[in-house]
Amino acid sequence: MKREDIRRIAVFTSGGDAPGMNAALRAVVRTAAWNKLHVYGIERGYEGMIDGHFKRMERRDVANIIQRGGTVLRTARSMRFMTPEGRAQAADHLRAYDIDACIAIGGNGTFTGAKIFSEEHGIPFIGIPGTIDNDLYGTDYTIGFDTAVNTAIEAVDKIRDTADSHNRLFFVEVMGRHSGYIALHTAIGSGASSVLIPEANTNLEDLKTVLKKNKARGKLFSVVIVAEGHPMGGAAGIAAKIKDDLASMEPKVTVIGHLQRGGAPTALDRLLASRLGYAAVTKLLEGEENVAVGIVNDLVTLTSFEEAIYKEKKPQGDLIEMASILAI
Amino acid sequence: MKREDIRRIAVFTSGGDAPGMNAALRAVVRTAAWNKLHVYGIERGYEGMIDGHFKRMERRDVANIIQRGGTVLRTARSMRFMTPEGRAQAADHLRAYDIDACIAIGGNGTFTGAKIFSEEHGIPFIGIPGTIDNDLYGTDYTIGFDTAVNTAIEAVDKIRDTADSHNRLFFVEVMGRHSGYIALHTAIGSGASSVLIPEANTNLEDLKTVLKKNKARGKLFSVVIVAEGHPMGGAAGIAAKIKDDLASMEPKVTVIGHLQRGGAPTALDRLLASRLGYAAVTKLLEGEENVAVGIVNDLVTLTSFEEAIYKEKKPQGDLIEMASILAI
Amino acid sequence: MKREDIRRIAVFTSGGDAPGMNAALRAVVRTAAWNKLHVYGIERGYEGMIDGHFKRMERRDVANIIQRGGTVLRTARSMRFMTPEGRAQAADHLRAYDIDACIAIGGNGTFTGAKIFSEEHGIPFIGIPGTIDNDLYGTDYTIGFDTAVNTAIEAVDKIRDTADSHNRLFFVEVMGRHSGYIALHTAIGSGASSVLIPEANTNLEDLKTVLKKNKARGKLFSVVIVAEGHPMGGAAGIAAKIKDDLASMEPKVTVIGHLQRGGAPTALDRLLASRLGYAAVTKLLEGEENVAVGIVNDLVTLTSFEEAIYKEKKPQGDLIEMASILAI
Amino acid sequence: MKREDIRRIAVFTSGGDAPGMNAALRAVVRTAAWNKLHVYGIERGYEGMIDGHFKRMERRDVANIIQRGGTVLRTARSMRFMTPEGRAQAADHLRAYDIDACIAIGGNGTFTGAKIFSEEHGIPFIGIPGTIDNDLYGTDYTIGFDTAVNTAIEAVDKIRDTADSHNRLFFVEVMGRHSGYIALHTAIGSGASSVLIPEANTNLEDLKTVLKKNKARGKLFSVVIVAEGHPMGGAAGIAAKIKDDLASMEPKVTVIGHLQRGGAPTALDRLLASRLGYAAVTKLLEGEENVAVGIVNDLVTLTSFEEAIYKEKKPQGDLIEMASILAI
Incomplete structure (x- = not known):
């Protein structure tokens, strides 16, 4: 999709909440506002997409949330979105609001939903890795870890x-x-x-x-x-x-x-979330779609949903050995 | 016991640990040093008293501990101290170190031990209420609550x-x-x-x-x-x-x-512990014995071990009603 | 004023902000709602009273604020309220909104304003002591200290x-x-x-x-x-x-x-603020007016604005001596 | 220097203190103990080296310090170490204690001292970057930042x-x-x-x-x-x-x-300090000398003192632009 075709985007948080999701949301909304896009926030992730719980978000709507745990858009796990009927309903709402692209903040399940949905309904997605577990391939750290x-x-x-x-x-x-x-x-x-x-x-x-x-x-x-x-x-x-x-x-x-x-996000999570939210909008406007943004070795990276979901990420084995030596 | 007869005291922490115990310990040692007393710290409460784990404590030995959780003297629950033999052994050690009086920091069980012991062996005790549960009569708050x-x-x-x-x-x-x-x-x-x-x-x-x-x-x-x-x-x-x-x-x-x-004690716990440690030594030197010190309505109070152990203290009932109204 | 004559009240925060003001506000709004009163929040203290910045506050409007520093109603120091003209304008707005009584959360300056205003315009006030300085007579602690x-x-x-x-x-x-x-x-x-x-x-x-x-x-x-x-x-x-x-x-x-x-209020400040907010509404409905609520020796107390403003409260002198002994 | 020639090492902290220095110290002492080295801690950095303030450190001596701010070895800036006489005195002490190598935890000034000293007196050094300023080349982050x-x-x-x-x-x-x-x-x-x-x-x-x-x-x-x-x-x-x-x-x-x-170090600083302390000893035993250890892109890196001291490290310029966009 070309930059000039993207005028209205939606953003939502999905799956388990993670500290820093609000900072990512703020970055998405403000970067979008800076680029003259209209932004809609969807409440409670895919549940809200199915039920049509959309609200216009402007730059002041994300004031004073960078330091808050949880997510002001709320979140949920959606069973209905796992069915074609649920996804069709969601797609209807996105079209009714004239949404050109979506930004999804969440973990493995969120990205899986995004992948299937965008394949079925042709609406481009960018994923932002938000989960305390740090188990997503394509980024050194996930938001909240x-x-x-x-x-x-x-x-x-x-x-x-x-x-x-x-x-x-x-x-x-x-x-x-x-x-x-x-x-x-x-x-x-x-x-x-x-x-x-x-x-x-x-x-x-x-x-x-x-x-x-x-x-x-x-x-x-x-x-x-x-x-x-x-x-x-x-x-x-x-x-x-x-x-x-x-x-x-x-x-x-x-x-x-x-x-x-819960709790206020750390410095690292706020910085990471800010960079990823900023990158998600920027990359979308550069024509990217159906990828997750990440930071690897301090640089913004793109990973296909496919890889982000299925490639394994493992903690460094030698750290385990080190830990045992340091605890003698 | 008269003031001039008290030259050497022992102090210990016993039962569950509570944040602020170190602040109380610091106050006891420094107030004692100020009054030219010799202070011995007993490790692991009544266990250490039975095993003779005593160490001389001077003013610098309690430097930089006011902010630390736990207790630098360690603590334990002692089964042996519940037997006459255990207590006799403990008394032998106190006499060997020429201890004139003891200051016990702990809760209900600690005070019960102190009461029985001082009745059996004639060594005066002052109790300092240290327990996170706040369930001791004779003080508005206990240390750690x-x-x-x-x-x-x-x-x-x-x-x-x-x-x-x-x-x-x-x-x-x-x-x-x-x-x-x-x-x-x-x-x-x-x-x-x-x-x-x-x-x-x-x-x-x-x-x-x-x-x-x-x-x-x-x-x-x-x-x-x-x-x-x-x-x-x-x-x-x-x-x-x-x-x-x-x-x-x-x-x-x-x-x-x-x-x-655990954790660093709050301002209130540090102030309370400091006042109670200070009061314990001061009251001992005024001739008090076998009482617990407390703060009631911002004033230092003395309560017999008997009352401190057996009298019930209950949270204010009307606060429960208020809580439910405020949560509507 | 009799209980049945109070149907609509206003609440505001004024002077320097203090952690716990939001907890007090929540308690006022919910206790009032419980008693079927209508509550208006005034923004920025006396400034907002003069400018007519009133908003209806219902129980959900104070959800999730008990833990937040600052004040969601904002606060200010008002020069204009020191003039009869300013106060007259404020009184006009209160009458326009049909306000029967006001609850003022703040310090010395706030109470002084309340005293003068209620004398001039006959609208009853209850004061809640909110200031980090703890320099108000009539309560052991002020909110925020x-x-x-x-x-x-x-x-x-x-x-x-x-x-x-x-x-x-x-x-x-x-x-x-x-x-x-x-x-x-x-x-x-x-x-x-x-x-x-x-x-x-x-x-x-x-x-x-x-x-x-x-x-x-x-x-x-x-x-x-x-x-x-x-x-x-x-x-x-x-x-x-x-x-x-x-x-x-x-x-x-x-x-x-x-x-x-700033910062999230401590346990003590949240409890104190909750009790004082609750007491302010309760006492108002019992017919009290132009007094500050406080907690002295764990009991709710009323103090005339006169005394609260002019009587001196001083820290205990013997604590200074104790502090110097404990720091040797 | 060959591994088998290193039997006794000294470690010290120097310059401004930084949270995580204790975690690095713990890692150095324990990794050294694991490798059967004898470790001496030097108090107050180069000052203590000049004055001969050395103490044997074994694994238990670094228990329970990973979470503490500051440095248990204390630190100082040393004027005397800037003179050849001061350094000669320091070298005498190191020889008297039969020290084969030193590990220096600190910033730019510390590394400069280490470089000059090792050139003059032939004692190998490894540097660990500890400074809150993050202004040292050769590591993504310094300990304490x-x-x-x-x-x-x-x-x-x-x-x-x-x-x-x-x-x-x-x-x-x-x-x-x-x-x-x-x-x-x-x-x-x-x-x-x-x-x-x-x-x-x-x-x-x-x-x-x-x-x-x-x-x-x-x-x-x-x-x-x-x-x-x-x-x-x-x-x-x-x-x-x-x-x-x-x-x-x-x-x-x-x-x-x-x-x-001050304050307890964060997770990242504790992990970084642990890895760097561990790496410092390991690399020393692999024959490295007069280099600083660092972590770049999640891998241990060595940088000559020369480069660590003189190469400039600058924050990413595009983050400044991003910050301004996100704050609109």
């Missing part, structure tokens, strides 16, 4: 006060259903003794050996970080399997939970 | 971002095994829809009615705060009982957990 | 990292034009060596002696807290007078500044 | 509450004597209207035009971020030049100051 890791580390810092005061062993579960990014970064940042993630094999005997050895060496307390999606059943599952052997360390389990999704 | 409430509210603020973005219902469990103080203050401070505490009867039908009515009135999301010790089984127990009726709100459960115990 | 102190202490905690790493002396200025409350509480909470406030005489020779003695005793760094309104010219003024004598400590000056006014 | 930016943004978030409530214009000064990195990232992250940095020409007429235009377009408040080292005299200097023309916006000046140096 840095905030989630900082939130998790702050929580572990507090738990350490108690672990240290009581000489205890803590199993702390962080988010990440299919990905160990949050767990690995939290573990290194909080000086945890071990980290258990879906991407690496976990040998519980080794884990017990490490924890006992650390204690024998004078380490007074230990924290083990476990990714939510660990196949052995998260922190509770793993603790259950080994706690009898480590009873003298009074093992405790804490699940940090939903608070990892 | 304000920090725990602020931590819980910050967590709920983050959860609200997600609750708001997804229009969801959250059941959030905060600490408080026998006491609803943390839950009630967290609920008011976080603008929660309802609060369920051990001290008040919970009618689940009423709760469902309120939540549905709020939704009908346009309230887009709701947070219900539940005290850990709620007889219906905490947040998970309550959610299980009513979630089917509220399925459209996608109810979620979050347990904030141990992070409530 | 606890947040400001916590913000200042967090700032000093960070400065201590540097002071400690470099073995330096820091003069840190906190807010408080006529009042040393923020300075005194910040000093105790941050373990500062000294505190200089308008309410106490400052002898610079004594200060130098203390700082030198501390250094001789092995104290590696020192922080001196100075109230903005100190007659010797704030932190910069005092540092200038004594820095030559203390050059070996590399004295530095930091002014914490406006960030003390 | 991310924390400083987050601290500055949090401060501006608070100032925005007041700016918004009062409809004001704020000039906020952040650190950066020769570099605009902190200012630029703070400006984007805080949604500031404009940013003034040493690397870009500032046209005050343009600035006034932008601020007036924004106001005319309905922007209710504005924040301008100024780098400390701006040639027009920092925030105060710039405000003085234009405040008369913008009087209606009630311009205020705030200098965030030293608190930017």
